[in-house]
Amino acid sequence: MAKKRILVTGGAGFIGSNFCNTHCNTYDVTALDNLFLGDPEHLLPEVTFVEGDAADRKTLDGLGLFDCVVHFAGTSSAPMFLEHVVDAYRNSILSYLEVLEFANRTGAKKVLYASTSSLYGNTPPPLAEDQPPVPTNHYSVTKIAMEHISACYQRTHPQLDTIGFRFMSVYGPHEEHKGIFANLISQFAWGMMRGEQPIVYGDGKQTRDFTNVQDVVQGITRAMETKTRLGNQIFNIGTGKSTTILDVIAAINRSLGTNVPPRHIENPVRESYIYSQLADIGKIRTMLGYEPSVPLEAGIRDLVAHTKNPAQVSARDRRAQANAIPT
Template sequence: MKKILVTGGAGFIGSNFCNLSRKKFDVIALDNLFLGDKRNLDDEVTFVQGDAGSVEDLDKVGPVDYVLHLAGTSSAPLFAEDQFVEGYVNSVRCFVTTLDWARRNGVKKFLYASTSSLYANNPMPLTEDQHVKPPNHYAVTKELYEHCADCFHKVYPDMDLIGFRFMSVYGPNEEAKGKYANIISQFAWDIARDLEPVIYGDGSQTRDFTSVRDIVQGITLAIETEKKLGSKIFNIGTGRATSLNEIVSALAEAFEKPVRPKHIENPVKEGYVMGQHADISKIQAALGYQPKVILEDGIKEQVKQLRVERIKESSSDSLR
């Protein structure tokens, strides 16, 4: 069985990847538990508590065939004010340290998380070849990863480097992210606690909500392909735009109770993303990716697995 290190493996996407892939790969989750929770992981997944920016901690993992690098400062508000320096340092240190460690240890493929936030308010559908101008520090770190990967690959062409611009990901295991979680989780937690979900504006804003299962599918295809990919960027989404009003309706159906959201004036005056949906033709053509999870089914599955008692911080002041 091929061995894969998942940095940030106890986090939202990482834990879902580890749990869903543990029969296919020998997965090792490394996480410093900054936003992750070891309880997200199935018992069969090997867990190493450590820092992805520390060679000593990475060495504890031993030799692996692939690295899926998800560790880092995973949300734009985590770069605010007194967290600004540590936000950058953590993300950049983790990325370059893990990348260099992977090369020195003969890793075949280095897969990493970029973000769809890079697209800001670009015209849709969002394609990987569009010019991007990162709208915040979080997106700047992800664009840096992409440029760093390209330069690295020119010097060390043997290792494939594959970056994923995930769209808006939803699914189970987000409780430990608290107010940094996806809006579907935040609305679900509100409804579970009989609170009104708060929507900025009229609720017509859209996102390309993508089940974490489809994210895992895209990553897995990139790992398993025999094609030499070089240094590549792929969107992973559904290609479909869904409004927040539609999300509230789907949640009401999943909870089997009426939900009345509270609409407030949008406090974000500049750069708020009103719409998002990806062009997924590049990953479809290269890897045969096809989104499989129907949004309403994915939301029902997530609601079934809610563990509200594990939420780290109150979502009442959540960031939308």
């Protein structure tokens, strides 16, 4: 029997490449990426890589038919919206609409897409899917819009399931291309491997629900593979545990065998800084059987083992900074 076909947009990115590599032996996986940020070197040879834009209808139509589309493409963090806000909105919203239309006209059964926990703003944790979104920056506005677009789309095209995922703070291998936009754990680990002190805003007691990328892959996979029709759904993906920044630094030190102390500075982020993050993962547990499987300490050890050359990451940081805004 022919393998099921999956299209992964943003497939050369951090989460996308981990998703593609996990599934490339079981499914026929195509990664589409315009390489604004991603790096096809992340991908295993079994993944079919296509360089192209998810907002481009002709490109999509040239890819063939898929059982399922997993959509990670888009402008992937809040600071990327600062300089070219119109382009960033265009990139995120139009690519999602084109992907929905493509999935619909080619008979795909599901579109699974990346939303974000940033849309909870400073809502007191635990963060649950039925709490109202708080649009604190353009990035979260695009994700809130994508969730509304999905709900409308599913009402008019009920044969196509649309499933969104509000990821907490995702860390893991393959994030080098994101440079200054990478997760705190990566940035701290790369710096500490170069002997640099991690810079901590304030006392370091702020918390995040740090979630290993393999658990993000697990959550999306459960929604992709379930035989139950999901319709239009939103799921948090996190661990249900929160960790302080100081505890993360201690764990990185343990995994490196170092004792690099943090350098505390006054928090330069005046508005909308998130002090605590903790997911309520009850919905995805109950509906999909998701269970976080990578403890933070093990995830950090794995990340450190994957970062072979932190000096090279430093050069990539500068490249990412120079190319921070999509054109």
